[in-house]
Amino acid sequence: MKDTRNILPPRLADRLFRWYCQNELAESIQGDMHERFADHVMHKGLWKARLLYWLSIIQFINKYTLKRTHSNDSASLNSFAMIKNYLLVALRGLKKNSTYASINIFGLAIGLSCCFMIFSFVKRELNFDQFHKKSERLFRVTNSFEKPNSTNHWARTPPALAPAIRANFFGVEKTTRLRHTDELLYTVGDRSFYQGNGFFADSLFLEMFDFPLKSGNWDTALDNPGNIVLTESTAIKFFGREDPMGKLIIMENETVLKVAGILAPIPVDSHITFDLLISFPTYVVPDGYLADLNSWGWAGFWTYIQLSQETNSEEFKTQITKLYKEHYKTGSDIKISVELQALGDIYLGSSRYTNIGESVRVGNRNSVIGLSVVALLILLIASCNFMNLSMAMSMRRGKEIGIRKVLGAVKTKITKQFLIESILVSLISFGLALFIVFACQYYFNELFDLDLRNSLLDYFMSIPLFILITVAIGILAGLYPAFILSAFNPIFALKGKLHASGSGAWLRKGLLVFQFVIALGLIISSVIVVSQMDFIRSKSLGFDHSSIVKLRMSADAGHYEALRNKLLSNPRVINLTKASHSFDGSASSGPAWLKGKTDKDSHQVSYYQTEQDFLDVTGVRLTEGRFFSRDFPNDSATALVLNQSAVAKLGLKNPLGQKINFHNRERTVIGVVEDFHFSSLHSSIGPIGIVMPFVNLEQLLIKVQGNDFRQTLLSLESDWREVSGVLPFEASFLEDGIQAMYEREEKLTSLITSSSSLAVALACLGLYTLVAFSIETRLKEIGIRKVLGAQLSKLVILLAKHYMILILIANLIAWPITYFFANQWLDNFAYRISLDPMVFIGSGFVLFLISVATIGYQLVRAALINPIKFLRSE
Amino acid sequence: MKYALGEFEEIVLLLVAAQHDQSYGLSITKAIEEKLKRSVTMSSVHTALYRLEEKGFVQSNIGGSSTARGGRRKRLFMISALGKTALKESRAARNQLWSMIPEFLMK
Numbered sequence: 001m002k003d004t005r006n007i008l009p010p011r012l013a014d015r016l017f018r019w020y021c022q023n024e025l026a027e028s029i030q031g032d033m034h035e036r037f038a039d040h041v042m043h044k045g046l047w048k049a050r051l052l053y054w055l056s057i058i059q060f061i062n063k064y065t066l067k068r069t070h071s072n073d074s075a076s077l078n079s080f081a082m083i084k085n086y087l088l089v090a091l092r093g094l095k096k097n098s099t100y101a102s103i104n105i106f107g108l109a110i111g112l113s114c115c116f117m118i119f120s121f122v123k124r125e126l127n128f129d130q131f132h133k134k135s136e137r138l139f140r141v142t143n144s145f146e147k148p149n150s151t152n153h154w155a156r157t158p159p160a161l162a163p164a165i166r167a168n169f170f171g172v173e174k175t176t177r178l179r180h181t182d183e184l185l186y187t188v189g190d191r192s193f194y195q196g197n198g199f200f201a202d203s204l205f206l207e208m209f210d211f212p213l214k215s216g217n218w219d220t221a222l223d224n225p226g227n228i229v230l231t232e233s234t235a236i237k238f239f240g241r242e243d244p245m246g247k248l249i250i251m252e253n254e255t256v257l258k259v260a261g262i263l264a265p266i267p268v269d270s271h272i273t274f275d276l277l278i279s280f281p282t283y284v285v286p287d288g289y290l291a292d293l294n295s296w297g298w299a300g301f302w303t304y305i306q307l308s309q310e311t312n313s314e315e316f317k318t319q320i321t322k323l324y325k326e327h328y329k330t331g332s333d334i335k336i337s338v339e340l341q342a343l344g345d346i347y348l349g350s351s352r353y354t355n356i357g358e359s360v361r362v363g364n365r366n367s368v369i370g371l372s373v374v375a376l377l378i379l380l381i382a383s384c385n386f387m388n389l390s391m392a393m394s395m396r397r398g399k400e401i402g403i404r405k406v407l408g409a410v411k412t413k414i415t416k417q418f419l420i421e422s423i424l425v426s427l428i429s430f431g432l433a434l435f436i437v438f439a440c441q442y443y444f445n446e447l448f449d450l451d452l453r454n455s456l457l458d459y460f461m462s463i464p465l466f467i468l469i470t471v472a473i474g475i476l477a478g479l480y481p482a483f484i485l486s487a488f489n490p491i492f493a494l495k496g497k498l499h500a501s502g503s504g505a506w507l508r509k510g511l512l513v514f515q516f517v518i519a520l521g522l523i524i525s526s527v528i529v530v531s532q533m534d535f536i537r538s539k540s541l542g543f544d545h546s547s548i549v550k551l552r553m554s555a556d557a558g559h560y561e562a563l564r565n566k567l568l569s570n571p572r573v574i575n576l577t578k579a580s581h582s583f584d585g586s587a588s589s590g591p592a593w594l595k596g597k598t599d600k601d602s603h604q605v606s607y608y609q610t611e612q613d614f615l616d617v618t619g620v621r622l623t624e625g626r627f628f629s630r631d632f633p634n635d636s637a638t639a640l641v642l643n644q645s646a647v648a649k650l651g652l653k654n655p656l657g658q659k660i661n662f663h664n665r666e667r668t669v670i671g672v673v674e675d676f677h678f679s680s681l682h683s684s685i686g687p688i689g690i691v692m693p694f695v696n697l698e699q700l701l702i703k704v705q706g707n708d709f710r711q712t713l714l715s716l717e718s719d720w721r722e723v724s725g726v727l728p729f730e731a732s733f734l735e736d737g738i739q740a741m742y743e744r745e746e747k748l749t750s751l752i753t754s755s756s757s758l759a760v761a762l763a764c765l766g767l768y769t770l771v772a773f774s775i776e777t778r779l780k781e782i783g784i785r786k787v788l789g790a791q792l793s794k795l796v797i798l799l800a801k802h803y804m805i806l807i808l809i810a811n812l813i814a815w816p817i818t819y820f821f822a823n824q825w826l827d828n829f830a831y832r833i834s835l836d837p838m839v840f841i842g843s844g845f846v847l848f849l850i851s852v853a854t855i856g857y858q859l860v861r862a863a864l865i866n867p868i869k870f871l872r873s874e
Numbered sequence: 875m876k877y878a879l880g881e882f883e884e885i886v887l888l889l890v891a892a893q894h895d896q897s898y899g900l901s902i903t904k905a906i907e908e909k910l911k912r913s914v915t916m917s918s919v920h921t922a923l924y925r926l927e928e929k930g931f932v933q934s935n936i937g938g939s940s941t942a943r944g945g946r947r948k949r950l951f952m953i954s955a956l957g958k959t960a961l962k963e964s965r966a967a968r969n970q971l972w973s974m975i976p977e978f979l980m981k
Contacts, residue, residue, distance in 0.1 A: 029920060031946030032900040036916060038942045059917040064924045
């Protein structure tokens with residue numbers, strides 16, 4: 001028979017008992033049960049004994065065993081005292097290792113604050129237009145044209161749509177149309193201003209949207225023809241310090257407007273931005289346009305509707321589509337449909353639209369996602385750093401743990417201690433991060449044109465979330481020391497340092513590699529992103545935009561001739577031309593079809609109006625035929641120059657001499673030019689038909705020479721004064737305009753680049769402290785090696801070796817991952833750079849150099865120590 | 875009744891007194907099983923002991939341990955003065971009742 005004394009009752013049952021019974025009775029009850037179990041094993045056999053044991057465990061559940069008794073009260077008092085002690089010890093530890101601790105805290109704080117700021121930016125981007133109280137019920141009506149081989153999405157709709165919706169449907173409460181004002185001349189007293197960035201708006205506009213008025217009545221401000229509402233800054237520009245309410249403004253020397261309201265500044269998170277609003281009845285269709293306000297084919301107006309609470313937007317959409325189809329007759333193979341774009345979706349969800357129009361902010365969802373990912377990665381690196389360093393520092397505390405254990409601390413108490421300590425440190429970081437955020441807030445607001453007031457609120461709203469994240473990081477960082485170190489046998493722990501071997505070392509190495517994989521991935525990605533962006537810009541602009549001055553002039557033809565002659569005699573001017581669009585985002589288009597076909601087979605082609613000298617000014621290249629010429633007086637009426645996209649779109653094999661119906665007139669193709677961007681890089685280059693001006697253009701493009709741009713502008717202005725007298729001189733370099741258009745992209749790109757640099761810096765900071773720390777613990781070893789005759793170089797190699805190996809491993813992991821993602825991303829572009837292996841190797845090498853520089857000083861200093869200093873105390 | 879004692883409680887209290895300073899949960903359980911031939915769960919004995927302690931009939935203190943108990947100490951129970959009075963009273967009450975039974979009936 002087996003020795004029954006060694007057979008123990010089921011452990012799970014015991015655990016169950018210890019779990020439900022936590023009072024002073026537990027010990028004696030369990031002892032009784034064990035004793036009885038031993039009896040049972042002897043007399044009734046093992047299985048029956050076990051069964052009976054389980055049974056009695058369950059039978060013992062009663063009010064006496066479930067009660068948590070008084071002894072816990074003293075324990076909780078005690079644990080309060082212990083927490084005090086933990087805090088004290090934690091603070092002493094921080095003081096003792098102040099350098100490492102401050103680097104640790106600071107690193108996490110940087111990561112957190114960066115994440116915090118990016119987070120509030122992302123939040124702003126995601127919550128565009130939410131300040132309108134009725135934003136849930138506001139929709140922009142857009143439309144799409146589905147043809148057999150292509151689909152066009154248009155953000156703007158015809159002028160007849162909004163009145164028809166209001167007249168025909170009950171489910172809609174309010175509608176409004178917007179028409180962009182272009183740049184117009186406004187005269188106040190004896191002063192004139194060119195001012196663009198405005199809208200003609202239907203009277204309900206201010207009732208639907210919550211753009212607050214500073215003065216005036218939102219109910220009636222836009223009701224009467226001739227009413228104008230200015231933003232505060234425009235009012236100051238026009239009237240200075242005078243009270244503008246009720247004053248008169250003359251628009252384009254003919255229309256008299258009366259100021260009926262002053263708007264508070266337009267919030268930065270509004271997708272429509274404007275400096276003035278003019279009541280819609282004031283709008284007159286310009287001469288030369290072949291449509292009127294009853295048109296169903298002129299997609300030049302934004303239509304916004306406010307649905308009643310009960311209306312289902314999906315059903316409503318199909319109804320409007322029906323209405324649209326009734327009025328807009330097209331070929332049967334074109335499928336028109338109407339889309340209702342919820343107000344909150346407009347900002348980030350407009351990338352598919354082709355005629356977005358001016359004064360509309362368009363966000364980039366991919367950039368927002370990219371930025372969030374970068375922020376997350378930075379946080380990851382920062383928390384890896386934090387964990388790594390916390391772990392390294394806790395390794396030194398073997399003696400403390402040993403003594404605590406000997407003095408009766410149980411494992412859970414030590415676990416608690418390390419967790420509390422780690423959370424405390426992370427919370428200190430959080431406090432510092434808040435401080436950094438507030439200190440950098442001004443700069444940050446500038447960078448993202450955030451509204452200070454709103455974003456402050458955002459900061460506070462997201463603080464709880466960030467405290468949660470911080471505590472989570474603290475717990476993660478505390479987990480290793482809490483559970484591994486607390487489990488050490490106190491005898492080993494007391495004997496000396498806990499060795500950084502085993503699972504801990506692997507974990508730390510793993511974290512280090514992980515950090516460097518992220519850092520390297522970010523470096524490589526940002527190099528690729530930047531070069532791809534540069535590539536796209538240089539590739540697809542398609543013309544030489546340097547040294548071109550854009551100048552506003554009056555529409556008067558005589559004025560133009562005089563100005564032209566004057567400017568051509570200026571030695572700084574190479575050539576000049578009128579042009580309808582100035583690469584600033586505006587565009588207009590019309591249907592074009594081959595002679596002999598009908599408008600059923602039409603293609604939407606943008607029209608561009610300009611003159612004979614256009615090619616000289618812009619450097620756009622002619623590939624076939626000729627451009628407009630003064631030798632052919634008929635050009636102005638019938639000639640048409642297409643770009644290559646238009647030739648492809650219309651399916652022309654032999655374009656020259658083809659008769660094409662474009663802009664309601666039959667025209668002959670006389671030449672083909674290379675594709676060039678004339679509107680915006682946001683939209684891809686579409687088909688363009690270039691014609692001689694059919695309306696009086698007000699914009700000159702002047703190619704100038706010389707490097708002194710200021711002098712150039714001054715000389716142009718003196719020419720202007722001679723010819724034009726008091727008319728305002730408004731000139732700017734085209735480059736600046738293009739720059740302004742891509743400012744946001746630039747900002748985002750630079751933000752991604754600088755964030756990755758920050759990530760690299762953080763990773764290196766982590767490496768630096770880790771190396772410094774581990775060298776400090778190895779000083780005795782180095783001393784002994786030196787005494788035994790080790791060379792400096794060998795020592796450095798010994799110390800550096802495994803860090804270098806880790807960085808190499810990081811490289812090997814980062815390359816394929818980054819390659820994969822970069823390739824995926826680049827495949828989204830029509831024109832893409834090929835992935836150069838040098839980018840990968842180069843980035844790896846740069847990171848390698850940085851890390852060598854980071855730890856080199858430490859290594860050499862350690863290798864140069866005087867061994868006596870560190871060996872004598874033993 | 876001044877000293878409320880249930881039937882089972884009385885048995886347990888008697889055994890605590892009988893075993894003097896060596897009584898603990900298991901020993902009483904065993905005694906009930908062996909002397910009274912009555913099956914009983916250990917938990918009910920413990921419960922009875924705790925209830926008696928609450929009423930002040932027994933006092934407990936921590937005693938020695940043994941290997942079979944995995945080093946866990948026993949909780950030893952001693953009858954208190956109150957417990958003794960309760961037992962005596964209960965016995966007197968019974969005796970009085972016994973004496974009321976006509977003698978021929980129990981012959």
